[in-house]
Amino acid sequence: MSKKNILRYVLLGLLCKEALTGYDIRKHFEQEIGDIWSSSHSQVYPELKKMEQEELIQSKTVTESEKMVKTYYKGTEKGQALLNQWLYEPIEAIQPTRNDFTMKLFFISDPEDVRVDILLREEISLHQEKLRYLNERMKKVFGEEAQKKQDYGHYLILEQGIMRETVYLEWLHRKQAERIKQS
Amino acid sequence: MSKKNILRYVLLGLLCKEALTGYDIRKHFEQEIGDIWSSSHSQVYPELKKMEQEELIQSKTVTESEKMVKTYYKGTEKGQALLNQWLYEPIEAIQPTRNDFTMKLFFISDPEDVRVDILLREEISLHQEKLRYLNERMKKVFGEEAQKKQDYGHYLILEQGIMRETVYLEWLHRKQAERIKQS
DNA sequence: ACGAGCATGTAAGAGGTTACATGATTAT
DNA sequence: ATAATCATGTAACCTCTTACATGCTCGT
Numbered sequence: 001m002s003k004k005n006i007l008r009y010v011l012l013g014l015l016c017k018e019a020l021t022g023y024d025i026r027k028h029f030e031q032e033i034g035d036i037w038s039s040s041h042s043q044v045y046p047e048l049k050k051m052e053q054e055e056l057i058q059s060k061t062v063t064e065s066e067k068m069v070k071t072y073y074k075g076t077e078k079g080q081a082l083l084n085q086w087l088y089e090p091i092e093a094i095q096p097t098r099n100d101f102t103m104k105l106f107f108i109s110d111p112e113d114v115r116v117d118i119l120l121r122e123e124i125s126l127h128q129e130k131l132r133y134l135n136e137r138m139k140k141v142f143g144e145e146a147q148k149k150q151d152y153g154h155y156l157i158l159e160q161g162i163m164r165e166t167v168y169l170e171w172l173h174r175k176q177a178e179r180i181k182q183s
Numbered sequence: 184m185s186k187k188n189i190l191r192y193v194l195l196g197l198l199c200k201e202a203l204t205g206y207d208i209r210k211h212f213e214q215e216i217g218d219i220w221s222s223s224h225s226q227v228y229p230e231l232k233k234m235e236q237e238e239l240i241q242s243k244t245v246t247e248s249e250k251m252v253k254t255y256y257k258g259t260e261k262g263q264a265l266l267n268q269w270l271y272e273p274i275e276a277i278q279p280t281r282n283d284f285t286m287k288l289f290f291i292s293d294p295e296d297v298r299v300d301i302l303l304r305e306e307i308s309l310h311q312e313k314l315r316y317l318n319e320r321m322k323k324v325f326g327e328e329a330q331k332k333q334d335y336g337h338y339l340i341l342e343q344g345i346m347r348e349t350v351y352l353e354w355l356h357r358k359q360a361e362r363i364k365q366s
Numbered sequence: 367a368c369g370a371g372c373a374t375g376t377a378a379g380a381g382g383t384t385a386c387a388t389g390a391t392t393a394t
Numbered sequence: 395a396t397a398a399t400c401a402t403g404t405a406a407c408c409t410c411t412t413a414c415a416t417g418c419t420c421g422t
Contacts, residue, residue, distance in 0.1 A: 009286070013286070013289065013290035016290075017290075017292070033289070034279060035279060036279055036281065036282060036285050036286050037279050037281060037286055038279045083290065086287070087287050087290065087298055088298065088301075090305055091283055091284045091287065091302060091305050091309070092283050093309065094309055094313055095281060095282070096217060096218060096219055096220050096221045097218065097219050097280075098189070098219065098220060098278060099219060099278070100189060100274055100275050101274045102219050102339075102340055102343065103189070103192070103193060103196070103219050103220055104269070104270050104274065105339050105340060106196065106216070106219065106336040106337060106339070106340050107196035107199075107200075107266065107270065107336060108270065108335070108336050109200070109333070109334055109335055109336055109337075110335065111335040115270055115271065116335075118271075119274060122273055122274050123274060126274070126276065126277055127277070130277055150292070152292055152293065152294035153288050153289040153290060153291050153292055154289060154292075156285075156288050156289070156358070157285055157288060157289050163350065163354055164347075164350075167346065167350045168347070171343060175339070
């Protein structure tokens with residue numbers, strides 16, 4: 001056996017909700033799903049074809065104009081069954097964060113090293129932007145209060161992402177403040 | 184260009200601090216470094232050989248007994264230089280968490296679905312064990328207070344990991360409590 | 367007319383996992 | 395003696411990214 005093809009389940013999850021084109025999926029990966037999972041289009045398109053061959057999804061071509069044809073994919077019953085099976089399976093062990101900021105920090109053993117300040121500034125900047133984006137999405141998607149029960153999973157991952165980024169940023173700022181005080 | 188070989192820098196970071204065998208590195212990946220980065224031994228051993236050919240690290244064989252020979256690797260000056268260069272480079276963009284619990288949650292749109300409870304229990308159990316382990320390590324490595332300044336990076340990643348797991352667990356428990364109240 | 371975004375692909379190759387292998391040493 | 399752990403490797407295979415490619419459509 002080899003590493004589990006999670007992408008397949010992610011695609012299935014999206015396509016069992018609604019019919020999407022490869023390009024739509026790409027857009028999803030740029031939005032909050034991208035906070036959890038993302039793949040390049042060069043991986044997505046071939047995977048969609050494989051999944052159609054295995055009858056997990058079904059395609060439907062829509063002619064937008066003479067020269068423009070879109071291919072929409074939608075999960076089949078077989079696909080829905082496989083997705084459900086995955087949702088019931090025990091979740092995987094915790095994976096390494098693979099955060100290269102933290103890795104770099106680990107290798108700077110001298111607390112006085114100026115590189116720590118540079119890295120802190122960069123990391124803060126990146127995560128501030130991320131938090132800003134998540135907050136914006138939360139406001140946009142669930143601003144009306146009404147939807148919360150409609151799309152429970154979507155709400156949860158946004159809430160979780162915002163919490164995670166908020167706490168992490170607080171920690172980063174605290175570390176930054178400690179350093180300024182000492183110098 | 185292709186996907187960056189971060190493993191190389193991780194190995195370099197470890198081997199510029201002290202001489203280690205492939206097996207020692209494996210052990211490190213099972214400890215708190217594994218919280219950030221991990222690779223299987225079948226990837227580590229060949230990588231070490233490649234790095235030695237490129238003179239980033241140097242090997243030294245130690246005969247433990249007649250039949251037992253260990254190979255220790257240590258970063259060279261060239262290796263140290265490359266590591267330093269990496270530490271100065273801007274950090275990468277934020278990567279998706281690839282947490283399959285959250286992904287599954289996202290695809291369960293019905294808040295009443297019992298699978299949410301099962302997933303919550305599993306995720307809580309996994310992260311409780313992780314937090315327990317990190318706390319144990321913190322006590323073991325920095326219990327005497329003295330070391331904190333010695334190994335700043337090491338302290339930071341432990342602190343960060345503990346904070347992250349603590350807050351995440353609080354969130355998970357809160358979600359669990361909300362569900363019980365409603366049913 | 368032209369640039370931004372829509373839309374879909376292939377190819378090369380690096381990164382990473384699982385399985386297969388082998389043998390030594392130490393503790394029970 | 396035998397199981398666990400130390401110690402090091404190779405082979406097969408999958409996952410994933412980067413780069414290369416092409417053409418359409420819409421707004422300005």
